[in-house]
Amino acid sequence: xxxxxxxxxxxxxxxxxxxxxxxxxxxxxxxxxxxxxxxxxxxxxxxxxxxxxxxxxxxxxxxxxxxxxxxxxxxxxxxxxxxxxxxxxxxxxxxxxxxxxxxxxxxxxxxxxxxxxxxxxxxxxxxxxxxxxxxxxxxxxxxxxxxxxxxxxxxxxxxxxxxxxxxxxxxxxxxxxxxxxxxxxxxxxxxxxxxxxxxxxxxxxxxxxxxxxxxxxx
Amino acid sequence: xxxxxxxxxxxxxxxxxxxxxxxxxxxxxxxxxxxxxxxxxxxxxxxxxxxxxxxxxxxxxxxxxxxxxxxxxxxxxxxxxxxxxxxxxxxxxxxxxxxxxxxxxxxxxxxxxxxxxxxxxxxxxxxxxxxxxxxxxxxxxxxxxxxxxxxxxxxxxxxxxxxxxxxxxxxxxxxxxxxxxxxxxxxxxxxxxxxxxxxxxxxxxxxxxxxxxxxxxx
DNA sequence: CGGACGCTTGAGCACATTCAACAGACGTGG
DNA sequence: CCACGTCTGTTGAATGTGCTCAAGCGTCCG
Numbered sequence: 001x002x003x004x005x006x007x008x009x010x011x012x013x014x015x016x017x018x019x020x021x022x023x024x025x026x027x028x029x030x031x032x033x034x035x036x037x038x039x040x041x042x043x044x045x046x047x048x049x050x051x052x053x054x055x056x057x058x059x060x061x062x063x064x065x066x067x068x069x070x071x072x073x074x075x076x077x078x079x080x081x082x083x084x085x086x087x088x089x090x091x092x093x094x095x096x097x098x099x100x101x102x103x104x105x106x107x108x109x110x111x112x113x114x115x116x117x118x119x120x121x122x123x124x125x126x127x128x129x130x131x132x133x134x135x136x137x138x139x140x141x142x143x144x145x146x147x148x149x150x151x152x153x154x155x156x157x158x159x160x161x162x163x164x165x166x167x168x169x170x171x172x173x174x175x176x177x178x179x180x181x182x183x184x185x186x187x188x189x190x191x192x193x194x195x196x197x198x199x200x201x202x203x204x205x206x207x208x209x210x211x212x213x214x215x216x217x218x
Numbered sequence: 219x220x221x222x223x224x225x226x227x228x229x230x231x232x233x234x235x236x237x238x239x240x241x242x243x244x245x246x247x248x249x250x251x252x253x254x255x256x257x258x259x260x261x262x263x264x265x266x267x268x269x270x271x272x273x274x275x276x277x278x279x280x281x282x283x284x285x286x287x288x289x290x291x292x293x294x295x296x297x298x299x300x301x302x303x304x305x306x307x308x309x310x311x312x313x314x315x316x317x318x319x320x321x322x323x324x325x326x327x328x329x330x331x332x333x334x335x336x337x338x339x340x341x342x343x344x345x346x347x348x349x350x351x352x353x354x355x356x357x358x359x360x361x362x363x364x365x366x367x368x369x370x371x372x373x374x375x376x377x378x379x380x381x382x383x384x385x386x387x388x389x390x391x392x393x394x395x396x397x398x399x400x401x402x403x404x405x406x407x408x409x410x411x412x413x414x415x416x417x418x419x420x421x422x423x424x425x426x427x428x429x430x431x432x433x434x435x436x
Numbered sequence: 437c438g439g440a441c442g443c444t445t446g447a448g449c450a451c452a453t454t455c456a457a458c459a460g461a462c463g464t465g466g
Numbered sequence: 467c468c469a470c471g472t473c474t475g476t477t478g479a480a481t482g483t484g485c486t487c488a489a490g491c492g493t494c495c496g
């Protein structure tokens with residue numbers, strides 16, 4: 001978010017922010033509310049999720065330290081398109097839309113950086129959209145797990161652990177399936193020695209094996 | 219794209235552009251190529267589509283006059299995430315990445331406008347993603363048709379026609395299904411008096427009926 | 437006139453959902 | 467500390483939506 005700004009500018013931008021804390025599960029902003037604040041994660045994580053009117057949930061992404069949430073406050077959207085809730089004890093920086101307007105005027109670079117962030121996410125979302133449209137469930141789960149180990153992988157003995165409390169339901173909400181199918185799939189993978197699963201956690205033992213499934217190798 | 223710019227600025231921005239024509243089906247930019255140009259549709263339409271490595275296609279959206287294509291050239295992406303091809307004889311404005319950099323420096327507002335555009339599309343894509351993840355095929359087709367009549371609806375006797383040559387395959391690529399299912403669905407709708415279908419074209423007779431299906435009323 | 441293209445329709449099947457029941461882990465409060 | 471309720475996860479069986487495979491038809495165009 002701050003890339004391309006000189007130290008002085010960064011100090012100015014930070015000085016204009018406020019800090020908030022959020023406990024595990026606490027909501028930072030809610031889908032449908034007026035989008036009058038931009039956030040940046042300082043500590044912990046945010047889970048960005050979306051609720052359709054029919055009641056089903058989709059998880060759009062997880063955000064870690066340094067990442068922006070509610071970029072739409074800078075773009076033109078008047079309401080948040082999704083809900084952000086804290087995963088574990090977290091801390092975020094906040095800028096009001098007003099403050100933001102002034103900052104962007106002084107440091108136009110901020111707008112460009114947001115643009116870069118959103119472009120990147122847009123590309124990712126398009127890719128996930130295409131996956132969802134054309135690939136089978138097992139493949140999608142594999143790709144999602146791979147993305148998660150990039151985003152939040154943690155080396156442990158015997159593999160790479162996804163350092164987010166991740167329920168079967170969460171994975172289902174990311175891949176557009178049900179927790180049942182996710183459970184079955186992960187169990188099968190464990191039997192095959194690809195992963196090690198536990199309550200709200202997944203450790204990938206054989207990254208190459210999972211990658212193969214993700215690429216269509218059955 | 220030009221909103222918030224004064225007349226003089228608009229003249230400057232336009233003066234820096236080049237014009238290209240594209241015949242029906244001709245490709246404007248290709249997925250994976252370096253994204254060194256920003257486009258704006260002047261006449262006709264562009265179809266933005268994406269090809270996965272497994273070979274299946276998804277249609278991301280259609281763009282009409284005044285809309286920007288390849289916004290990523292302004293954001294940070296180095297390669298186009300999708301392919302743009304002309305639908306019918308079309309004309310587009312072009313700005314090179316270099317020119318664009320200079321323009322943005324002089325008129326920072328351009329960056330904000332792009333941000334607004336992408337934010338809007340991001341929101342729409344998120345909504346479609348959620349649809350794809352949670353709704354049945356018929357519902358998704360209904361919603362897609364409704365979106366299309368907003369984007370390219372044309373009042374005709376007996377309904378609203380979608381003024382784009384739209385094959386069953388195209389609709390399938392937008393909804394993540396097969397042309398077979400789309401064909402069956404549209405035929406059923408025609409029997410029910412909801413739409414009037416023809417070769418590469420759809421005319422919605424009963425918008426409310428289609429909307430009901432889109433909202434889950436079976 | 438012939439071929440390519442877009443579309444329709446039927447039959448069978450497979451993947452994933454739905455329905456259902458249960459098991460274990462965790463947290464809470466008496 | 468144990469009893470209880472809640473939350474998360476597992477697994478089986480039945481069901482069904484939508485895909486795949488297959489064949490054929492009409493229309494547009496060279």
